[in-house]
Amino acid sequence: MKILFLGARPDEHPAIESWKAAHPEHTVTVSQQILSTATLPLVDGHDALVIQQVAVPEPEVYEQLAAKGITQMSVRSAGFDMYDLEAATRHGLGITNVPVYSPNAIAEYTVALALNLVRNIPATLARVQQYDFRPAGLIGREIRTMKVAVLGTGRIGMRAAELFAALGAEVVGFDLFPNDAFRAIGTYAESVEEALRGADMVSLHMPATGENHHLLNEQTLALLNPGAYVVNTGRGALVDTTALMAALDSGQLTSAALDVYEFEGPYMFKDLREQGIEDEVFATLLAREDVLNTPHLAFYTHTAVENLVHGGLDNAVAMVENGTCPTLVNPQVSEARTAQDR
Incomplete structure (x- = not known):
């Protein structure tokens, strides 16, 4: 599986590398860019998306991700209020989060x-x-x-x-x-x-x-x-x-x-x-x-960063392989896929 890891910070790189070492069957492309219409070309050729940002993606991002064959957005945070769940669901994008990291x-x-x-x-x-x-x-x-x-x-x-x-x-x-x-x-x-x-x-x-x-x-x-x-x-x-x-x-x-x-x-x-x-x-x-x-740092410990990175990557793999995940925040996507399979 080819995973695109967006919005990466320097402090996340050790956790990314440790996850890659434990999962050599997957490829992780890392970028400090966040998800937006301007960065959508980075998605080409990837199977899964792991993101974290405080900026709100433009409305057209969801349709364009679906057109590129992306079926999920793995958010490596507990909060997901910056993402449009209705638009994501409408375009078949399952959004997962990491509700427990520290x-x-x-x-x-x-x-x-x-x-x-x-x-x-x-x-x-x-x-x-x-x-x-x-x-x-x-x-x-x-x-x-x-x-x-x-x-x-x-x-x-x-x-x-x-x-x-x-x-x-x-x-x-x-x-x-x-x-x-x-x-x-x-x-x-x-x-x-x-x-x-x-x-x-x-x-x-x-x-x-x-x-x-x-x-x-x-x-x-x-x-x-x-x-x-x-x-x-x-x-x-x-x-x-x-x-x-x-x-x-x-x-x-x-x-x-x-x-x-x-x-x-x-x-x-x-x-x-x-x-x-x-x-x-x-x-x-x-x-x-x-x-x-303070600049949104309450979460910021070594333990939390590692759990967020690993949790986000794990969720991305689970969504692509299984079509669902325990931390799926818009389960209507999974239900719609099941109905289509029938």
Whole structure:
């Protein structure tokens, strides 16, 4: 099988090589280019596609991939909101993801960001760089004195909740699919609004869907305790950025830590020191001292990178060989193929 591996980063190459060594029967072509109409010629002559990107492919990409004989798109990430599932299904493209690669990596990063906020670490370091060692204005809070709302208690949210609970926090959660393991460490709320009401911190671990769009907005942020904190290592579209900044200005929020931004596609994983940022809202967000911005790195550990690369390649092989895969996110494709075979 000939596999095209797009959007490759240097840190992924060791994992690619280890997978190739274990699967000598397959050929892997590696490119740092991402999937777009401009890079479609790279697909020619390949049987399978492994991709990872934050940029949204143009609508015509799906039809053109199908015309080239491609039947799948293996996404080496848990999130797949940047891909059009309806268009992919319509053109017979099965999309797979890697839902479990290292929940602990993102959960640890979440709590690290939270601790940076409540102990004023960024402001402290900025002062020290100026040789200002006065403590005034840097007094912090302890996690154990706080009520933390964890929205989304899947594998990542569950692990984050465990870490917050281990630090002594009162943890309240919300999820459309509650699990008993969470009930051992926290309490479920009946709604997002109930979970947020009176919380001192909110940690986001939900997918970006139409129902979750701007989950944190002017109305829901007002439910938090005054002076609360927001940590988002989930998806940027969960937060109304303008409402977030207004809540920071009013004092409803003390600070926020954001590893994701709603319109991050043109910026993440790029060196833009010379070009700058055209998005005025994003530029304003980055300039704020009360917002800790990081470039979509919560997942970024050696363990997670290897699992994502191996999982993506394994899924590509499974889809081409079997026509389906346990991590197929648009199973209608498999069902349609079965019906055609009949």
